[in-house]
Amino acid sequence: MSAQTKTMTEGNPYILIFTFALPLMAGNVFQQLYTVVDTMIVGQALGVEALAALGSADWFNWMLLSTVQGLAQGFAVLMAQNFGAGKIEDLKHTVGNSVVLACISSVILLIASQLLAYPILRILNTPDDIIGNALLYLRIMFAGLPIVMAYNLLASIIRALGNSKTPLYAMIIAAIINIILDILFVIVFHFGIAGAGVATLIAQFISCIYCLMHMRKIDVLAVSRHHFRLQAPLVRRLMYLGTPMAMQNILISIGGMIVQSVVNGFGVVFIAGYTATNKLYGVLEIAAFSYGYAMTTYMGQNLGANNFIRIRKGTKAAVIIAVLTSFVIAAIMLIFGKNIVSLFISGTPEQIREAVDIAYLFLKILSIFLPILYIVHVFRNAVSGLGNSMFPMLSGVMEFVVRSSACFILPLFLGETGIFYGEVLAWTGADIALIIGYFMTMKKLSDRQVKK
Numbered sequence: 087m088s089a090q091t092k093t094m095t096e097g098n099p100y101i102l103i104f105t106f107a108l109p110l111m112a113g114n115v116f117q118q119l120y121t122v123v124d125t126m127i128v129g130q131a132l133g134v135e136a137l138a139a140l141g142s143a144d145w146f147n148w149m150l151l152s153t154v155q156g157l158a159q160g161f162a163v164l165m166a167q168n169f170g171a172g173k174i175e176d177l178k179h180t181v182g183n184s185v186v187l188a189c190i191s192s193v194i195l196l197i198a199s200q201l202l203a204y205p206i207l208r209i210l211n212t213p214d215d216i217i218g219n220a221l222l223y224l225r226i227m228f229a230g231l232p233i234v235m236a237y238n239l240l241a242s243i244i245r246a247l248g249n250s251k252t253p254l255y256a257m258i259i260a261a262i263i264n265i266i267l268d269i270l271f272v273i274v275f276h277f278g279i280a281g282a283g284v285a286t287l288i289a290q291f292i293s294c295i296y297c298l299m300h301m302r303k304i305d306v307l308a309v310s311r312h313h314f315r316l317q318a319p320l321v322r323r324l325m326y327l328g329t330p331m332a333m334q335n336i337l338i339s340i341g342g343m344i345v346q347s348v349v350n351g352f353g354v355v356f357i358a359g360y361t362a363t364n365k366l367y368g369v370l371e372i373a374a375f376s377y378g379y380a381m382t383t384y385m386g387q388n389l390g391a392n393n394f395i396r397i398r399k400g401t402k403a404a405v406i407i408a409v410l411t412s413f414v415i416a417a418i419m420l421i422f423g424k425n426i427v428s429l430f431i432s433g434t435p436e437q438i439r440e441a442v443d444i445a446y447l448f449l450k451i452l453s454i455f456l457p458i459l460y461i462v463h464v465f466r467n468a469v470s471g472l473g474n475s476m477f478p479m480l481s482g483v484m485e486f487v488v489r490s491s492a493c494f495i496l497p498l499f500l501g502e503t504g505i506f507y508g509e510v511l512a513w514t515g516a517d518i519a520l521i522i523g524y525f526m527t528m529k530k531l532s533d534r535q536v537k538k
Contacts, residue, residue, distance in 0.1 A: 094248055094384045095170055095391040099400040103380045104407055106250050110376035113254035114368075116261035126429050127268050128282055136279055138354045139219035141361025142212045145346045147227055149339030150199050154235045156335045157191055158184075159382060160328030162242035163470055166386025169247055173390075174306050181243055182313030183320050187328075192235035199228035210343055211350040213357075219279045226283035233291045240297035243307070245383055252300045256293040264289035330475035334466075334482030341489035341512065345505060348493045352502055355437055359444030360505075362430035363452070370419065370452060373411045374460045377404055378467035385471025394532055401468055401524070408460040416453040423449045448506045455510040462513055465520035469527055477523025484515035 094102050128136050161184040168177035203224045207217055241253040264285050271281025301307055349360050381404050388396045419426075427445035431438050452459075466478045489512035496504025 093170070094387045095393060095396065099384070099396065099403040100407065103377065103384055103400060103404050106248070106383065107373070107376035107380040107407075109250040109254040110245075110379050111373050113250075113257035114372040114375055116254075116257045123265050123268060127272050128279060131273050132278060135216050135354060136219060138213075138357040138361060139216040139279060140223060140282075141357050141364060142207065142210065142216060142346065142350060143220040143224050144361065144364055145339055145342035146203070146206050146210070147224060148342065149336055150195060150228060150231060151234060152335035152339060153195060153332045154192070154231065155238050156332035157188065157328040158235070158238035158242040159379075159470070160331040160475060161187070161239065161324050162246040163327050163382060163386050163473060163475075164323060165243060165246035166383050166471065167390040167473070169306070170387030170390025177306060178309045178313045179317065179320060180324070181307060182309050183316055184239060184243075184324060186314055186316055187321065187324060188235050188239045189232075192232040195235075196228060196231045199231065200225065203228065206343070210347040213350065213354060216354070223279050223283050226280055226287065230287035230290065233287060233294055237290055237294040237297065240294060240301060244297060244301065244304075245379055246386065247304065247306070248383060248387070250379070252297060256296045259296055260289040260293035263292055327470075327473065327475050330479035331470060334479040337479075337482040337486040338489075341486040344490045345493040345508065348497070349505060355441050356444055356502065358431060358437075359427075359441035360448060362427045362441065362445040363448040365430065366419070366423075366426065366449060367452070370415060370456060371459065371463070373415065374408065374463040377408045377411075377460070378463035380404070381464055381467040382471040385468050386473075389472055389531070394528070397472070397528070401464070404464045404468070405461065408464050409457045412456040412460040416456045419449055419453040423453065444502075447503065451503075451506045452509065455513070458510065458513045458517060462516045462520060465517070465524050469520060469523050472524075472527050472531065474523065474527045477520060477527065480523065481516040481519040484519045485512040488512045488515040 094106070128140055161180070164180050165177055165184070168174075168180055204221055207220055207224070212220055237256070241256065244252050267285035267288055268282055271277045271285050272279075275281065277284070349357055381400070384400050384404075385397060388394075388400065424442065424446045427449060428438070428442045431441045431445070462481070466481060469477050489508055492508025492511050493505055496508050498504070500507065
């Protein structure tokens with residue numbers, strides 16, 4: 087086994103999943119660091135209105151980014167299965183076809199996002215005094231979608247082969263560059279919100295180059311020109327795995343945009359407070375995403391090896407580790423959260439007080455119910471790693487329906503706070519769909535194995 091790859095078909099599942107996720111957590115820490123610093127610089131240097139503009143664009147921006155992530159992660163499921171089964175030639179064809187599909191998808195998404203940016207902001211009831219900055223930020227971020235697609239695909243390929251350290255190093259490099267460029271572009275050169283967007287894209291491009299250079303050292307990924315020739319059955323399989331995961335993220339994003347349209351009606355200060363906590367949302371999910379990626383690789387490799395006992399043990403291990411981790415993160419946020427959210431907000435003393443109170447209340451609610459979100463990530467990626475992309479998409483439908491309904495219904499009874507509880511209900515709906523999907527998928531695969 088090459089030092090650049092790692093099998094997860096043998097060894098203690100607790101240790102494998104945790105040690106695989108640990109570098110990803112560190113990478114996510116750096117990713118969230120530059121996201122948080124980006125927001126702090128915008129909020130402190132440019133004020134509440136600029137922070138609100140960033141927040142009003144958040145969900146639409148996340149929709150495109152998560153679509154890219156969903157496609158890349160879906161493609162990586164088949165790579166992990168090929169690698170776990172020792173089918174190296176199949177792995178090379180899967181990588182080559184995935185690269186071509188990623189290029190086509192990124193161009194389509196770039197064009198569509200640029201055409202839809204302004205109409206979507208209008209549909210979201212974005213206030214007139216912040217829509218200009220929001221649109222500028224979106225146009226810059228969407229122009230870099232091919233870069234984002236390249237990084238996510240390269241990182242997914244590397245993770246599928248059991249290597250979680252290289253994406254960590256790439257993210258550390260990106261974080262350092264992004265923070266330096268943020269300070270330079272926003273504070274020194276006064277490029278405004280556009281400077282924050284450009285800084286992020288440059289940092290992502292450099293992390294993409296780093297992953298590409300590393301991949302060239304992996305023997306099993308030494309692809310030739312014929313591996314890039316599209317094969318209809320393989321393309322169908324890749325799209326079957328990638329499209330539902332992308333659709334799941336799109337549905338979640340649309341639900342978020344519906345919520346954002348309601349939030350936008352509560353005024354700039356409420357938007358700023360909501361945005362401050364939304365930026366910490368990623369911090370809350372740091373370990374959850376990492377365990378999720380670990381489960382995709384673990385499940386894919388062990389399914390390729392037809393090892394169902396290890397699959398069940400790995401699921402149990404991941405749930406226990408994830409829930410314990412969520413308790414630790416929740417405790418930190420409950421103790422230090424108010425001080426953290428205050429770092430995002432500037433303005434008059436009254437604006438700051440009101441926005442901080444809104445942000446901390448939202449953060450407290452999310453933290454208390456955080457184990458529910460961590461279970462979502464474990465089971466969503468477990469089911470995806472088993473090759474079933476339909477139930478993860480169904481979980482996205484559940485999140486969409488619950489989140490969208492709650493944002494209109496709960497405020498009638500709970501006022502603005504109802505928006506916050508709607509998020510927790512959306513997680514719960516996703517959990518129900520995913521846990522059912524996991525047991526149904528395992529039964530189907532076990533029955534198929536018995537028949538063989």
